[in-house]
Amino acid sequence: MSDSLQPIIAFDADDTLWPNEDYFRDGEKQLIALLEPYYKGDNLLQHLYEQEIRNLHIFGYGAKGFTLSMIESLIELSEGKVTGADIQRVIDIGKSIMTYKIELLPGVKETVETLRNDFGYKLMIITKGDLFDQESKIARSGIADLFDIVEIVSEKDDATYQKLLIKHQIDPQFFWMIGNSLKSDVLPIARLGGHAVHIPYKSTWAHETVTAEHAAEHNYFELTDISGLPILLEREIQGL
Amino acid sequence: MSDSLQPIIAFDADDTLWPNEDYFRDGEKQLIALLEPYYKGDNLLQHLYEQEIRNLHIFGYGAKGFTLSMIESLIELSEGKVTGADIQRVIDIGKSIMTYKIELLPGVKETVETLRNDFGYKLMIITKGDLFDQESKIARSGIADLFDIVEIVSEKDDATYQKLLIKHQIDPQFFWMIGNSLKSDVLPIARLGGHAVHIPYKSTWAHETVTAEHAAEHNYFELTDISGLPILLEREIQGL
Known part of the structure; x- marks a missing residue:
């Protein structure tokens, strides 16, 4: 042929x-709000970005890896103080990115x-x-x-x-x-x-x-x- | 043609x-050990299985969805008491499933x-x-x-x-x-x-x-x- x-x-x-990127950026904003009680620094987005890039060779691109990276950032920046309920909120943010209309x-x-x-x-x-x-x-x-x-x-x-x-x-x-x-x-x-x-x-x-x-x-x-x-x-x- | x-x-x-299934089953065993301080019930594997099936229409098959489902089970069964360090251990179990030799x-x-x-x-x-x-x-x-x-x-x-x-x-x-x-x-x-x-x-x-x-x-x-x-x-x- x-x-x-x-x-x-x-x-x-x-x-x-x-549209797609909007949902990821909105997820980041929600993550930042969740971090408020735990962390006072101002380089949150940079931290999350670096976490994603560090994980790229294991997770690849996509919403599931993004969610796992958000969770790792939340644990690290809260110095492990994050509650289970807040981690669940991050998973729910991830799920909303995987199911949006x-x-x-x-x-x-x-x-x-x-x-x-x-x-x-x-x-x-x-x-x-x-x-x-x-x-x-x-x-x-x-x-x-x-x-x-x-x-x-x-x-x-x-x-x-x-x-x-x-x-x-x-x-x-x-x-x-x-x-x-x-x-x-x-x-x-x-x-x-x-x-x-x-x-x-x-x-x-x-x-x-x-x-x-x-x-x-x-x-x-x-x-x-x-x-x-x-x-x-x-x-x-x-x-x- | x-x-x-x-x-x-x-x-x-x-x-x-x-081999592949062994790594997932081993991950479950590690999750059960992590749950020890938080939960005394005995239907852990059943719970995890049901969580995975519930999430299948959002995550599909694979190690990333499995990791997210393990985290959700740990949060739920510990009634939100799980520490950030233990959640990080679950992510590390997931990463080991994604990188094994x-x-x-x-x-x-x-x-x-x-x-x-x-x-x-x-x-x-x-x-x-x-x-x-x-x-x-x-x-x-x-x-x-x-x-x-x-x-x-x-x-x-x-x-x-x-x-x-x-x-x-x-x-x-x-x-x-x-x-x-x-x-x-x-x-x-x-x-x-x-x-x-x-x-x-x-x-x-x-x-x-x-x-x-x-x-x-x-x-x-x-x-x-x-x-x-x-x-x-x-x-x-x-x-x-």
């Missing part, structure tokens, strides 16, 4: 199709429907995090049926994308990746010779940020709103 | 290629090498649990290169296997699944018209057990030792 010559449009999910970002449904039904493009989701949690979110989104392929991965780097392109026999020239993270969605694809469209989300986790200089070395498209995607793709792919 | 006419031999990983079960390496190198079969791993944790275990196993396809899934039921067979264009007649769980590895494949080989492990998680009557309704092979697999497959596939 030869490489597909049909355009494949792949979307990141979290903060591209629906998925509300699509503005324009997502119409855009995905247009690309699939009017343009006839093959559509993919490529998302990273906990397998079960990501599957659950995609199922809850109500638009799962519009995507031909769903790939849930543990890391979004050049090697991962390269493997996916080979697995699905996709020529990078015909591959478009749409996402909010320069580090995870845009730059790897630009480096591999594919096309990337950056649609920034209002907040980005510190771990996903890249410097402007680093980003400027690569070519990619930037949109403020996903609704601009059909016109961009029409122009670039169909030359209209 | 037509369905593959070449035999595909798929293996479950945990407790089929390497993979030692292949007896005969695994030789058997897999024979099937791949001498018989030329296409080999797969189909395993369920946390994506990152399962990828890490496969990487740590030292035999990842012997498998053509690795599939990490959130559930191992008829629907999942059906999807995998379609995805990889495999005719069930040519598909063999080898595993220790009747519920997750053997019966779904028997129902789908594929071939299944049950290799019992010394311990099985309560959630994975099926009744003898239920199992007796289906045809599958049973081996006490994975080393018998090449002879079985030679006889059944090649008619030797």
